[in-house]
Every structure is written in structure tokens, then in C-alpha cells.
Amino acid sequence: xxxxxxxxxxxxxxxxxxxxxxxxxxxxxxxxxxxxxxxxxxxxxxxxxxxxxxxxxxxxxxxxxxxxxxxxxxxxxxxxxxxxxxxxxxxxxxxxxxxxxxxxxxxxxxxxxxxxxxxxxxxxxxxxxxxxxxxxxxxxxxxxxxxxxxxxxxxxxxxxxxxxxxxxxxxxxxxxxxxxxxxxxxxxxxxxxxxxxxxxxxxxxxxxxxxxxxxxxxxxxxxxxxxxxxxxxxxxxxxxxxxxxxxx
Amino acid sequence: xxxxxxxxxxxxxxxxxxxxxxxxxxxxxxxxxxxxxxxxxxxxxxxxxxxxxxxxxxxxxxxxxxxxxxxxxxxxxxxxxxxxxxxxxxxxxxxxxxxxxxxxxxxxxxxxxxxxxxxxxxxxxxxxxxxxxxxxxxxxxxxxxxxxxxxxxxxxxxxxxxxxxxxxxxxxxxxxxxxxxxxxxxxxxxxxxxxxxxxxxxxxxxxxxxxxxxxxxxxxxxxxxxxxxxxxxxxxxxxxxxxxxxxx
DNA sequence: CGGACAATTGATCTACCTCAAAATTGGTGG
DNA sequence: CCACCAATTTTGAGGTAGATCAATTGTCCG
Numbered sequence: 001x002x003x004x005x006x007x008x009x010x011x012x013x014x015x016x017x018x019x020x021x022x023x024x025x026x027x028x029x030x031x032x033x034x035x036x037x038x039x040x041x042x043x044x045x046x047x048x049x050x051x052x053x054x055x056x057x058x059x060x061x062x063x064x065x066x067x068x069x070x071x072x073x074x075x076x077x078x079x080x081x082x083x084x085x086x087x088x089x090x091x092x093x094x095x096x097x098x099x100x101x102x103x104x105x106x107x108x109x110x111x112x113x114x115x116x117x118x119x120x121x122x123x124x125x126x127x128x129x130x131x132x133x134x135x136x137x138x139x140x141x142x143x144x145x146x147x148x149x150x151x152x153x154x155x156x157x158x159x160x161x162x163x164x165x166x167x168x169x170x171x172x173x174x175x176x177x178x179x180x181x182x183x184x185x186x187x188x189x190x191x192x193x194x195x196x197x198x199x200x201x202x203x204x205x206x207x208x209x210x211x212x213x214x215x216x217x218x219x220x221x222x223x224x225x226x227x228x229x230x231x232x233x234x235x236x237x238x239x240x241x242x243x244x245x246x247x248x
Numbered sequence: 249x250x251x252x253x254x255x256x257x258x259x260x261x262x263x264x265x266x267x268x269x270x271x272x273x274x275x276x277x278x279x280x281x282x283x284x285x286x287x288x289x290x291x292x293x294x295x296x297x298x299x300x301x302x303x304x305x306x307x308x309x310x311x312x313x314x315x316x317x318x319x320x321x322x323x324x325x326x327x328x329x330x331x332x333x334x335x336x337x338x339x340x341x342x343x344x345x346x347x348x349x350x351x352x353x354x355x356x357x358x359x360x361x362x363x364x365x366x367x368x369x370x371x372x373x374x375x376x377x378x379x380x381x382x383x384x385x386x387x388x389x390x391x392x393x394x395x396x397x398x399x400x401x402x403x404x405x406x407x408x409x410x411x412x413x414x415x416x417x418x419x420x421x422x423x424x425x426x427x428x429x430x431x432x433x434x435x436x437x438x439x440x441x442x443x444x445x446x447x448x449x450x451x452x453x454x455x456x457x458x459x460x461x462x463x464x465x466x467x468x469x470x471x472x473x474x475x476x477x478x479x480x481x482x483x484x485x486x487x488x489x490x491x492x493x494x495x496x
Numbered sequence: 497c498g499g500a501c502a503a504t505t506g507a508t509c510t511a512c513c514t515c516a517a518a519a520t521t522g523g524t525g526g
Numbered sequence: 527c528c529a530c531c532a533a534t535t536t537t538g539a540g541g542t543a544g545a546t547c548a549a550t551t552g553t554c555c556g
Contacts, residue, residue, distance in 0.1 A: 074399040078391050093381045098486045132380045133341045139387035147316050147324040149397035150442025194398025238346045
């Protein structure tokens with residue numbers, strides 16, 4: 001879906017065009033954005049809390065997550081990111097990182113300098129607005145996760161995530177027929193849902209035994225979409241997809 | 249601190265100037281922003297999840313919170329807002345509200361139409377950037393709350409909030425000498441920290457008995473700032489104050 | 497002074513945690 | 527192709543932070 005001849009920025013343009021219709025010049029400006037492509041091995045940090053960031057990363061392939069670690073050693077995964085996402089877009093204006101970003105799998109990323117993004121934004125204000133919107137959707141997802149962490153049961157939290165990630169992957173063509181890859185360890189998931197590893201494992205087992213999902217070899221199948229949506233109280237409104245996309 | 253003769257927009261300008269140094273024209277544009285002032289009684293919703301928003305509210309006096317309610321009836325408070333905040337700034341670009349906003353006290357708010365904000369942003373790109381930054385800090389606070397909800401104990405969550413709100417109030421001149429008003433019921437706090445009302449009450453008691461805080465008649469005093477900061481693992485970096493502000 | 501709401505306390509229960517070990521999986525080198 | 531290692535997943539057993547249910551007390555106001 002992304003031939004070698006395509007510039008890496010094309011994925012970025014496509015993602016933004018889900019929300020914004022660009023003029024030809026804007027599109028061109030985006031496509032010509034200088035991007036430095038690099039491959040990073042699984043487990044490596046891309047940026048660390050406390051660092052000053054001078055660039056943002058576009059994910060071209062693989063998954064990555066944002067997290068914070070407490071003095072106790074406990075880790076909270078704040079978000080999970082898939083191809084097309086720019087997880088640290090916020091650093092464009094908040095240069096001091098308040099969290100870290102780690103490769104969950106081997107990832108291919110494109111580095112976009114803040115300098116060139118700034119220039120692009122001032123030349124094309126509608127691009128600035130499109131990027132701003134991306135950061136707002138990011139925040140909306142945080143809010144929904146907060147609801148899960150504060151008020152949903154372990155089972156609902158896990159199921160809710162499965163629904164969310166399936167839809168997000170579907171938008172970028174990486175999921176269909178209620179199946180997708182989830183290249184996370186159970187330890188990663190536990191840290192994302194605020195659970196212990198042991199309890200996460202039991203929660204997954206419960207969802208499997210209820211016939212709602214199957215998950216093996218990092219491959220998720222949602223066996224009963226409507227059942228899962230209902231059980232976990234999933235409503236995709238918070239993803240702010242344009243009207244024509246919303247469904248399961 | 250805000251004489252009757254001052255236009256309500258002045259509070260907004262002051263808040264934004266914490267992060268951005270404006271040119272005279274920009275400042276003037278902001279001050280002339282048309283604002284409709286209204287008073288709203290405690291407990292009333294200002295916007296509801298699912299509505300389309302055509303304006304954003306600037307808090308002039310009083311507190312308000314954002315929240316979501318689950319089908320079970322459980323409520324999660326997502327954030328708490330004080331004078332100077334524009335809690336639904338996100339609706340400027342995500343018009344469909346994914347959460348509700350409620351007055352926690354009687355509040356005096358200023359309504360700013362999205363139309364006039366849009367015009368201001370396109371005329372003064374640096375104002376757009378300043379607003380974007382505000383939404384990014386908002387998201388940063390969500391991230392920190394996620395860490396609390398997922399990985400901190402009840403005691404730490406409560407204490408952490410006390411530190412945060414004290415500093416945020418201090419910036420707008422509403423707190424000093426480690427004292428400030430916290431016009432929230434314990435029920436509101438419980439919903440903000442993902443706790444039951446009963447447990448929240450016991451947690452407060454614990455912090456009081458440890459000599460870290462006092463809280464009576466909605467008045468908070470932090471009796472041992474350093475002790476509290478240490479016990480709750482509080483680090484204000486996530487508030488992204490400019491360097492000269494950071495301290496307790 | 498009464499009524500409504502908010503705060504506090506008691507008693508019991510449970511969802512999820514921690515500690516510990518075993519089983520499974522995937523990758524590597526011989 | 528197999529043996530082995532390290533990482534991951536799974537299961538068992540027992541403990542606890544925080545939930546729920548149920549009063550009681552305090553506070554604010556009209």
C-alpha cells in the first residue's frame with residue numbers, strides 16, 4: 001500500500017486528509033517536507049522525558065508507545081501509536097518532553113524537523129490547523145483512557161482497547177474483517193491498562209472464554225464485534241473520525 | 249485583581265502571556281475579542297457530550313469541570329478548571345463535544361464565538377499558536393492524571409492534585425502561602441480520582457492526620473509542602489510553566 | 497427549626513495485587 | 527533438525543487497597 005517510490009510524507013498527507021481537504025499547494029508543501037527515514041530496533045527509546053525535542057517522528061511501519069515511569073519503577077503507558085501517527089507532535093510547541101517514547105516493535109520512522117514544520121505551518125495556516133486537530137484527537141483519546149482507568153473494570157478496559165485499536169488500524173488499511181496484528185507483550189498491555197501482568201493475563205483469558213476475541217501470536221480477532229462493543233461500552237465518537245468512516 | 253473597568257478578555261491575555269510574548273497588535277486583537285459574559289449557577293452543565301459547540305468559554309470567576317458519565321451511572325471527572333482557563337478550547341476545531349462541562353460553583357464565564365476566534369487566529373498566527381499550546385498543556389495534564397489513575401495509590405493521587413491545583417491557582421493569583429480555596433465536594437473529588445466517596449474521605453483524613461494538609465470549609469492549606477511533594481511524587485514539569493514560575 | 501446536602505464512620509466484601517513457579521514460545525547456534 | 531536459552535505466558539495461592547452498603551453526624555439556608 002506504500003510503494004517504495006512514494007515519499008514517506010505521503011502517509012502523513014493521507015492521514016491528515018482524513019480530516020482536512022487540502023489545496024494542491026498545501027498538499028505539495030506537505031509532500032515535499034524533508035523527512036529523514038530511520039529504522040529503530042524494538043525496545044529502544046526514541047525520546048526521553050526531560051529532553052528537549054527538535055523534531056517529531058512519523059511512524060512509517062511498526063508500533064510505538066508513550067509512557068512515564070514512577071520512582072517506584074511502575075510504568076504507565078499513555079498511548080499506543082501505529083503507522084501514520086506522529087506521537088510527539090506536541091513537542092513542536094512544548095519542546096520539553098514530559099514523557100518518553102519507545103519502540104514496541106522494530107519501527108521505521110521518519111524524522112521531521114520542527115524547523116521545517118514551523119515553516120510549513122506559517123506558509124500554510126490550514127496545515128497548522130490540521131496538525132492542531134491531530135493533537136486534539138490525541139487528547140480526546142487520553143480522556144477516554146482516563147475514563148477507563150478511573151471507572152471501567154479490567155475486562156472493559158481491555159475490550160475497549162481492542163475495539164479502539166482495531167478501528168484506528170482500519171483507517172490506515174492495517175486491519176479488516178475484524179482481525180489485526182497487536183504487536184504488544186502482555187506486560188505492555190498491563191502497563192497501558194493500569195493492571196498487573198497476572199491480572200491482565202486472566203482478563204484476556206476471560207474475554208477469550210466469553211468468545212468475544214481470540215489473540216494468539218500477536219494476532220487479534222474480534223469474534224463478536226457487537227457483543228464486545230456492548231460489553232465494554234465502546235462508542236467511537238471520541239476518535240473523531242469523519243462521519244463516513246465510523247463503523248466496525 | 250480584575251477591576252470592573254477591565255474587559256473580560258484581559259484575564260485571557262494575561263493567561264496566554266504566561267507562555268507567549270505578544271506584539272502590541274496581537275494584544276489589542278485579543279483584548280477586543282467580543283466576549284459575552286454570563287453567570288451560571290453551580291451544578292449546571294455548560295455544554296453536554298454529543299452537542300456541537302459554536303463557542304468556547306473563558307472562566308472569569310468560579311470553578312468548572314469536564315466529565316463523562318458511563319451507562320452504569322459512574323462518572324469520571326477529566327479535569328478541573330479555574331479562572332483564566334478555557335476548558336473547551338478544543339471545541340474550536342473538534343466541534344462535536346466528546347464530554348460535558350459542568351459548573352462546580354457558581355461561575356462567571358465569558359463566551360467567545362468560534363467565528364471570532366477563527367478570525368483572530370487567521371489574522372494573528374502567533375495567537376493561534378498560543379492557543380494551540382494551551383490545548384497541548386491541557387493534554388499534558390491529562391497524561392499526568394492517567395499516571396495517577398493507573399499507577400498511583402489513592403493517597404498519592406489526592407496529594408498530587410493538591411499540589412497541582414495550588415500551583416495552577418498561584419499562577420493566576422488565587423493562591424499564596426500554601427493556602428487556597430478548593431470549592432469541590434468530596435463527591436467531585438472522588439470522581440476525579442477514580443475513587444469511591446467513602447474511600448476518598450478516608451484518604452483525606454489520612455493526609456490530614458499525617459500533618460501534610462488541612463482542608464475545612466473548602467479551604468486547603470498545605471502544611472508541609474516538601475513532605476507532600478515527596479510523598480506524592482509530585483514534579484510540576486508537566487504543567488509546562490515558563491522557567492521563572494516553577495516552584496512551590 | 498426543618499430539610500437537604502455533605503461529611504464521617506462502621507462493617508463487610510471483592511477486584512485486583514503480589515509472590516512464586518511452571519509451561520510455552522521463539523530465536524540461536526551447533 | 528535439534529537442543530538450549532531467554533523472554534513471555536499461564537496458573538496457583540494468599541493478601542490488600544479500595545468498593546459497597548448502611549447509618550450517623552455536621553452544615554448550610556431559607
